[in-house]
Amino acid sequence: MRPRLSALAALLAIAACAEPEAPPAPAEPVTQAWVRLPAVDGRPGAAYFTLNGGATGDTLIAVESPMVATIELHESAEQDGRMTMVPIRAVDVPPDSAVRFAPGGRHAMLFGIDPGVTRGARIALDFRFDSGRDLRIEAPVVAAGDPNPYAAAR
Numbered sequence: 078m079r080p081r082l083s084a085l086a087a088l089l090a091i092a093a094c095a096e097p098e099a100p101p102a103p104a105e106p107v108t109q110a111w112v113r114l115p116a117v118d119g120r121p122g123a124a125y126f127t128l129n130g131g132a133t134g135d136t137l138i139a140v141e142s143p144m145v146a147t148i149e150l151h152e153s154a155e156q157d158g159r160m161t162m163v164p165i166r167a168v169d170v171p172p173d174s175a176v177r178f179a180p181g182g183r184h185a186m187l188f189g190i191d192p193g194v195t196r197g198a199r200i201a202l203d204f205r206f207d208s209g210r211d212l213r214i215e216a217p218v219v220a221a222g223d224p225n226p227y228a229a230a231r
């Protein structure tokens with residue numbers, strides 16, 4: 078009887094160790110970045126992504142790309158029944174929070190995209206933070222009518 082019990086205790090101990098008690102690994106500061114090309118060549122495209130505050134939080138101050146002339150951060154809003162866009166200067170990402178840039182809401186607007194950037198390519202996006210952190214992300218590029226590539230993969 079006794080050996081059995083201790084075996085059970087050992088099993089329980091192993092089970093307890095397997096329990097995910099530690100918090101999940103901290104997310105990268107920028108995840109799920111993707112770029113949607115304009116329907117008409119020469120018009121602006123858009124970049125979407127999720128900002129993760131991590132333990133300390135940070136503030137996004139700019140997104141740049143060697144393949145894009147100008148990138149502005151915008152917020153979409155409905156005003157008098159019309160969709161408008163308002164520029165945002167910086168985006169606060171508090172600790173342990175996520176800020177999503179998604180179609181219909183916040184987005185990075187890409188003016189002057191290099192014609193070599195086509196559907197299926199990857200484009201380098203440089204995320205600059207107030208803390209001094211610079212982060213380059215290779216974001217997948219989709220065509221105008223294509224859905225979020227991360228949503229499609231789910």
Ligand SMILES: [Cu+2]
Nearest residue numbers: 151162184186
């Ligand atoms: Cu915009």
